[in-house]
Amino acid sequence: MGITRTDLFTEKQNEFAKVAKVFGHPARLAILEHLLKSDSCICGDLVEELGLAQSTISQHLKELKSAEIIKGNIEGTSVCYCINEDKWYELKQIFNELFDRYPSSKDCC
Secondary structure (H helix, E strand, O other), rough: OOOOOHHHHOOOHHHHHHHHHOOOOOOHHHHHHHHHHHHOOOOOHHHHHOOOHHHHHHHHHHHHHHHHOEEEEEEEEEEEEOOOOOHHHHHHHHHHHHHHOOOOOOOOO
């Protein structure tokens, strides 16, 4: 595999690509949708909800947490996860800025 030339792109473009990659897996989207639907912290019921192995869910939670899209708190022997509200609104702004650049009245192709 070749070397990624992140130095050719802006910091904003690199950050966007990193986050988009995290959103690029259906299991992570399912986790996010479950967190959004429940509107509360989730402690361990993701295995039942999604039907994936605990190790698989843990890996996806790690990726989401690493990107700061979710945050987790230790409660007893379990870790509870929820949407990181500040990051969520920051990402919403970034995605909206990109999509809003498209001139919907443009006649092309």
